[in-house]
Amino acid sequence: MPIKPVLKTQIDHVSILDEHGNFDAKLGKGLIPDDDAVKLYEHMVVCRQLDEVAFKLQRSGRMGTYPQNMGQEATSTGAAYALNKDDWIVTAYRENPGLFWRGLPMEYILWHWMGDERGNQIPEGLYVTPISIPIGTQMLHATGLAWAAKYRKEDRIACTFFGDGATSEGDFHEAANFAANLNLPVIFFCQNNGWAISVPSCIQCSAPTIAQRGIAYGMDCVQCDGNDIFAVVKVMKDAIKRAREDKRPSFIEALTYRLGDHTTADDARRYRDAEELDQWKLRDPITRLGEYLKKKKLWNSGKEEALQARAKAEVAEVVKRAEGIAPPAKSEMFDSMYATIDDPQLRIQRETMRTSSLGQDQSQAGEDIEASGRERT
Amino acid sequence: MANLTLVQAINLALIQEMEADDRVILLGEDIGKNGGVFRVTEGLWQRFGPERVVDTPLAESGIIGTAIGLAMAGLRPVPEIQFEGFLGPAYDQICTHAARMRTRTRGAFSVPMTIRVPVGGGIHAPELHSDSPEAIYAHTPGLKVVMPSSPYDAKGLLISAIRDPDPVIFFEPKRIYRAFREEVPEDEYTIPIGQARVVTEGDDITMISWGAPVIQCMQAIEKASASGGAGKSIELIDLRTIKPLDIATIITSVKKTGRVIVVHEAPKTAGFGAEIATEIMEHCFLYLEAPPQRVTGFDTIMPYYKLELDYLPEEPRISEAIEQLAAF
Ligand SMILES: Cc1ncc(C[n+]2csc(CCOP(=O)(O)OP(=O)(O)O)c2C)c(N)n1
Ligand SMILES: [Mg+2]
Numbered sequence: 001m002p003i004k005p006v007l008k009t010q011i012d013h014v015s016i017l018d019e020h021g022n023f024d025a026k027l028g029k030g031l032i033p034d035d036d037a038v039k040l041y042e043h044m045v046v047c048r049q050l051d052e053v054a055f056k057l058q059r060s061g062r063m064g065t066y067p068q069n070m071g072q073e074a075t076s077t078g079a080a081y082a083l084n085k086d087d088w089i090v091t092a093y094r095e096n097p098g099l100f101w102r103g104l105p106m107e108y109i110l111w112h113w114m115g116d117e118r119g120n121q122i123p124e125g126l127y128v129t130p131i132s133i134p135i136g137t138q139m140l141h142a143t144g145l146a147w148a149a150k151y152r153k154e155d156r157i158a159c160t161f162f163g164d165g166a167t168s169e170g171d172f173h174e175a176a177n178f179a180a181n182l183n184l185p186v187i188f189f190c191q192n193n194g195w196a197i198s199v200p201s202c203i204q205c206s207a208p209t210i211a212q213r214g215i216a217y218g219m220d221c222v223q224c225d226g227n228d229i230f231a232v233v234k235v236m237k238d239a240i241k242r243a244r245e246d247k248r249p250s251f252i253e254a255l256t257y258r259l260g261d262h263t264t265a266d267d268a269r270r271y272r273d274a275e276e277l278d279q280w281k282l283r284d285p286i287t288r289l290g291e292y293l294k295k296k297k298l299w300n301s302g303k304e305e306a307l308q309a310r311a312k313a314e315v316a317e318v319v320k321r322a323e324g325i326a327p328p329a330k331s332e333m334f335d336s337m338y339a340t341i342d343d344p345q346l347r348i349q350r351e352t353m354r355t356s357s358l359g360q361d362q363s364q365a366g367e368d369i370e371a372s373g374r375e376r377t
Numbered sequence: 378m379a380n381l382t383l384v385q386a387i388n389l390a391l392i393q394e395m396e397a398d399d400r401v402i403l404l405g406e407d408i409g410k411n412g413g414v415f416r417v418t419e420g421l422w423q424r425f426g427p428e429r430v431v432d433t434p435l436a437e438s439g440i441i442g443t444a445i446g447l448a449m450a451g452l453r454p455v456p457e458i459q460f461e462g463f464l465g466p467a468y469d470q471i472c473t474h475a476a477r478m479r480t481r482t483r484g485a486f487s488v489p490m491t492i493r494v495p496v497g498g499g500i501h502a503p504e505l506h507s508d509s510p511e512a513i514y515a516h517t518p519g520l521k522v523v524m525p526s527s528p529y530d531a532k533g534l535l536i537s538a539i540r541d542p543d544p545v546i547f548f549e550p551k552r553i554y555r556a557f558r559e560e561v562p563e564d565e566y567t568i569p570i571g572q573a574r575v576v577t578e579g580d581d582i583t584m585i586s587w588g589a590p591v592i593q594c595m596q597a598i599e600k601a602s603a604s605g606g607a608g609k610s611i612e613l614i615d616l617r618t619i620k621p622l623d624i625a626t627i628i629t630s631v632k633k634t635g636r637v638i639v640v641h642e643a644p645k646t647a648g649f650g651a652e653i654a655t656e657i658m659e660h661c662f663l664y665l666e667a668p669p670q671r672v673t674g675f676d677t678i679m680p681y682y683k684l685e686l687d688y689l690p691e692e693p694r695i696s697e698a699i700e701q702l703a704a705f
Pocket of ligand 2: 195196
């Protein structure tokens with residue numbers, strides 16, 4: 001018997017607006033109307049401002065560890081723009097711009113990093129999940145959310161974000177396999193920023209692309225320039241169509257770069273070349289879109305000045321709201337533990353704020369406590 | 378002798394064991410060029426090379442599972458899990474393989490590995506960077522569980538752990554990674570696994586703790602003695618090893634004092650304090666003059682940092698328990 005190939009495949013790389021300002025008119029035609037392009041630009045500028053202020057809050061002791069999103073604004077912004085309002089966005093922690101585009105008030109993210117769970121108390125009606133810290137775990141939840149939508153015959157799909165490092169975790173592979181096997185409308189959006197803290201992405205994946213990991217599970221895969229919001233919107237629209245119409249998952253690898261340290265607790269100079277950083281600064285997604293707008297006479301220095309002023313003012317207000325929240329009551333750590341706090345041990349701890357039995361009285365355990373919060377039905 | 382922090386003492390122990398035994402290799406996330414996120418492995422990649430200090434893919438199950446294979450082949454791997462909150466993906470390999478390998482093969486295979494894990498709260502860290510899961514692993518037969526509270530103990534215990542023929546989880550309390558320095562001998566020495574340390578002697582109350590809260594216990598003891606504490610001469614025992622438990626040291630002390638407080642960061646219910654209290658009841662019942670007290674974390678998820686000091690067993694809560702126990 002002759003040996004014959006059973007699989008031949010390729011991964012496409014999509015780029016529409018490159019770092020030199022070249023625009024692929026054919027691919028980019030009608031993708032983002034001018035008005036929207038301006039809005040997306042303004043949004044990313046405000047997000048960048050928040051990111052810089054958040055960094056300073058940490059440095060001046062007003063906030064805990066914070067992972068900067070700087071340099072990766074186009075990925076989640078572009079994706080959120082392409083999705084419907086009631087599609088799920090399931091993120092890690094470097095997708096603030098996408099969450100804000102969807103409508104999460106910015107102070108929620110600051111609350112989270114200020115050590116306050118109220119930052120995760122997603123307002124009603126927003127189809128986003130809270131920041132996820134354990135790497136690679138949230139893709140399974142996105143898969144389940146998409147499964148529920150399909151089960152209920154809703155039009156809703158799910159898009160989950162994660163880093164290059166996250167694709168090394170077993171949970172990622174299980175999520176991809178479930179999604180493909182169950183024919184679920186979920187989009188796996190990998191932000192390949194080249195690094196997982198100090199570990200370069202070549203250690204996570206020895207193949208030429210991360211995108212091809214999706215092939216192993218039988219889903220459509222594509223790579224795009226993640227600092228090119230047009231490319232992001234294009235690959236998202238393709239994936240969204242597959243999800244909505246065919247109930248098929250997709251894998252997107254967006255090439256981008258973390259312009260800051262991993263978090264404020266990190267010092268990237270220990271492991272990353274300055275030249276690499278300089279190169280990527282030239283590919284900044286915000287500058288790139290700004291130049292495009294200027295070329296099309298949609299933007300000018302006067303508008304830029306006004307926008308910068310607005311960004312500063314808006315973010316200052318966000319910080320005020322973030323810092324203005326009353327400190328959480330000590331009892332808060334107990335109050336949402338269960339829908340009904342029917343554990344007398346827990347209630348007596350809550351009542352006395354102690355665990356030692358002397359000085360506690362069983363009567364202090366009180367009655368069942370109905371927790372606040374809402375149930376989805 | 379050098380005056381070292383806990384981080385430096387561990388770093389020194391790793392260097393010395395790696396120099397002495399080329400079967401010792403390190404693997405984990407960011408432990409190489411970056412020297413670990415807490416700099417515990419600082420300089421080791423440069424010194425021993427990438428074959429012995431290995432930056433792995435981001436996969437805890439992968440780290441522990443491959444370390445098990447390395448150990449089964451006779452090496453002495455020292456995997457690092459970056460934070461205790463990320464033991465989750467590794468739990469399967471630790472509990473369903475590492476812990477069971479020796480007995481299920483009736484000794485044909487063993488897993489001599491030491492899993493290093495930063496542990497505990499108090500440093501204003503993000504979610505899942507502040508937990509205390511030691512009881513989970515103490516409850517798993519086949520594992521040894523160690524948690525030092527000082528640089529000197531850390532070095533001696535880590536060397537023992539690396540040389541131990543069975544799997545050891547070596548928890549490093551991050552709150553005291555750099556909180557103070559201590560004289561640590563340059564020469565190699567070991568501290569046996571399974572031996573507690575009497576930190577301060579006393580006659581009225583036995584206080585038992587491990588890891589970072591040992592420091593809060595010492596603060597409470599100082600306060601009690603400063604306030605002219607009649608009935609408050611406190612004996613503080615630092616377990617150092619949680620499993621196997623040094624029950625003899627505890628019994629000797631409790632028979633003398635008749636009063637006990639156990640202090641740990643982990644939640645109260647089914648925490649390791651429950652095990653200690655039961656052992657005390659079983660062995661010292663007729664010597665007890667008061668019910669054993671537990672000053673611990675609450676039965677809640679470890680809160681984010683705005684509330685973490687309200688959750689942790691800080692000095693005021695320990696002092697309150699001392700007052701009540703002394704008055705009982
Ligand atoms: C399960 C788990 N292991 C380890 C960590 C510690 N950690 C936090 S971020 C990170 C790197 C993540 O890299 P990547 O997935 O590429 O995302 P990026 O930070 O680059 O956006 C690591 C190892 C974690 N949060 N969760
Ligand atoms: Mg990354």
